[in-house]
Amino acid sequence: MPPEVSVVIPIFGAGRTVGGTLASLQAQTHPSFDVVVVDDGSTDDGPDVVAALAATDPRIRLVRCGRNVGVAAALNVGLAHTEAGLVARLDADDVAEPHRLATQVAAMRADAGLVVCGSSVRYLGRGRRALLGRVPETDAEIQHELDHTLHSPFFHPAVMMRRAALDAVGGYREEFRNAEDYDLWLRIRHEGRLLNLTEPLTRYRVSPRGATLGRLREQRRYALLARAAADAPNLPLSEVRAVVEAAEDDADLARYVAKEQAAFAALLADLGHPAAAVGHLVRVRDQVGPLAVPRFVAGRTRQAARSARRGR
Known part of the structure; x- marks a missing residue:
């Protein structure tokens, strides 16, 4: 019997952080999930870290792309290796709060028409410093953001999605590099309701290197x-x-x-x-x-x- 949730994590150059990310998933209170980690042509020891954890935890699986194909393509590879009805995203340097999956599953169970459930995040800062990252919450607020801006109304690594809706729109489109999530929201919005929970369920790491x-x-x-x-x-x-x-x-x-x-x-x-x-x-x-x-x-x-x- 497949798990209720599959968490998909692409990795590239994440050897220093992916162990902590997976540890946060191993501590989840929700009992029925697996984790598909997609090696997007890593050149560091990230895949070795994942393989060592997978050897002792059958919920974790490592899938290899063979070369660097980009985030959207790697996510589609991961989706092809999942069977759960719900798909959660997480990046390889972020941390899921212990009740993240349980909270989002509860929201999805409570509303059969809900297709994407995200949340606020807590940015990880120096020492104990952290900031709350907020996003529009209701379906109406999210739809307004999609209609009037070019910004994503979700933190992509903090979402849970209904697999049937993902399949209905064809998953991620690989042509939209660095905007694959925004493109997905514009298409999946027509499959049902969208929601962001107020509570921050993911700790989100910001790289000081920034965007090029x-x-x-x-x-x-x-x-x-x-x-x-x-x-x-x-x-x-x-x-x-x-x-x-x-x-x-x-x-x-x-x-x-x-x-x-x-x-x-x-x-x-x-x-x-x-x-x-x-x-x-x-x-x-x-x-x-x-x-x-x-x-x-x-x-x-x-x-x-x-x-x-x-x-x-």
């Missing part, structure tokens, strides 16, 4: 393509792509990149990494402009002064 210019550009480009494809579902994707590429706006892309890099620096500082935040802005100064660092430092100084006055 290439990745941000790719993410923006494919998010625009996903939006256009959703608006014209009967057009071949090649035709939609041609229209999107013809309408590309370099100035708009530059503004998006600068905004995302500045927001990432602010998140690093809030998580207790102010030096890393400044270092990040220095590395990407050609994207954010020469005044970004002094403005950032001045803003954080003012913020610290206000906090000190409130604390008196």
Whole structure:
């Protein structure tokens, strides 16, 4: 008999963190689940860490892609090796709270029309510092976000999905690199209701390295393509792509990149990494402009002064 939930985790370069991720799943209170870890062409010891745990825990399975195929393709490989009616996502450097699966399963059992159940997350910071990452919660709020922005209304590693809905839309589309989740939400929204739980059920790790210019550009480009494809579902994707590429706006892309890099620096500082935040802005100064660092430092100084006055 298949388990009630399958957790799918792609790994690449995760040798230092995947053991802790799997340990958090081994501590789950929900009794019926398995874990499919997909090795996306790793070059470190991540697969060895997984294999050692799988040798002592039959709930854990390691599947190898043979080469680096990317997140979307690796996730589809993982889905092909699952039999559960519910599929949960987790990344190889994140941590699931012990009751995460049980809480999301309860929500899915309570609403047969619910196809995606996500949650808030707790960003992992320096020492005990952590921040709450919030997302729109109700179906109406999530649908509004999908209708009016290019941002994902879910933390992808924090979701649980109904397998039948995933199959109905064909799983992940590998053409949408770095926006495969946003593309999925635009398609799966028509299969049923969407929900984010208020409680943070996943601890979400932020890499101080941040996003590269290439990745941000790719993410923006494919998010625009996903939006256009959703608006014209009967057009071949090649035709939609041609229209999107013809309408590309370099100035708009530059503004998006600068905004995302500045927001990432602010998140690093809030998580207790102010030096890393400044270092990040220095590395990407050609994207954010020469005044970004002094403005950032001045803003954080003012913020610290206000906090000190409130604390008196």
